[in-house]
Each structure stands twice: as structure tokens, then as C-alpha cells.
Amino acid sequence: MRLLPLFLLAFATSCAEAQEFQNFECEGVFAPDTSHARIAENFGVGNVTFAQIAGDEGTYPEATVIFPTVPAKRLSILWQGEERQTPNYIFIGEDSAWTVHGLRVGMTIEEVEKVNGGPFMLGGFNDMDRGAVSDWQGGNVTASSGPCRIDVEFGYGYLGVPISLDDSLESEGPYSSQDPTYRALGAKIRSISIFYPSAQ
16 A cells, blocks of 8 residues: 555656756757757767658758657757758757747647737748748747747648638738637647757
């Protein structure tokens, strides 16, 4: 009977660790002068790999991937050269719990407005804008993390959504986060990208 409380404690600790959000800062191990070797040394060689990831339009670029087998901790760094010493950008995608300015993948527009302290502006869902935030309207969130630029993109479940190809949201925009059509789509953050100075 004494083992039960210990089991529950271990289970609760495991859940807490899985739900712990890691905050990204463009400094330290993720500073503009970082490298694959430095990242592997910091997170442990066994927790870092160099592999292909899913990119835009069916591409599969190679990247340094942190915690490749743990979706909540996963983060990918793409480089500007084969030497893996000049970062191009970092990609935080589906199921990752990394946060940037209090934002994380999966947040709804309403949740992001709460973090920002007010509405913000977004692009449409055409190929160029892809639901990207274009202006935080002077809110709590900024478009930078130190020397890096932050891009936040929203997406929505395409199947069963009553939106036609000639709908206004298919144009460039910008649109307010309070646009009723945007809210009706149930749009959520689908990715956060951090671009380095040399790539801007």
C-alpha cells in the first residue's frame, strides 16, 4: 500500500515535466554565433540529431533537431551552410511546447490576444501570407527576440470548413484578429519561426 503514493508522485512528476514549456531566447546557446556542435554539447549528443524535416511545398531540408523523439521538446535549426555554424532560422512546429513571448503552437486567436493585451493584424490564407501576423499593434508581443525576428503563422482545419476559394481571407489582407470570419475558422498558431540577422 505504501507504493501507491510513490507511484502517483512519480506519475505526477512525469506529467509535469511533459507539460513544462521551454521559453526561447535568441541568446546563449541560440545566439547568432551558435553552431550544431554547441547545441549538441548543451542539450546532450543523444538528444540532438541532424536530419531532414518537412519544409514548404513538399521540400525536406536538413536541420539540427533537438529532442527529435519528444514532440513537446522538439525544435529545429536550419543553417546557411554545410558547416552548420551560421543559423538561418529556427522552426517550432506542431506539438512543440516551446514558447516565444508567451506564445506557443496551438494557441487560439483569443488566447494570443490575451497574451498580447489586445488585437493584432494578420495576413490572409493565400500562398504569400499564410495567416502570418503582420503587426502586433503595439501590444505586449513584439516581432523580435533580441537580434532575431519572430514570425507567427496561423492555420485552421481545412476539412469541413465553410470557406470558398474566393473568400476574402484568401486575399492578402491585412485582417484584424477580431475579424468574425477569422474567428469562425477557429484559427490557431501552427508554427513559430525565428529568423537570424544574417538571414533577414
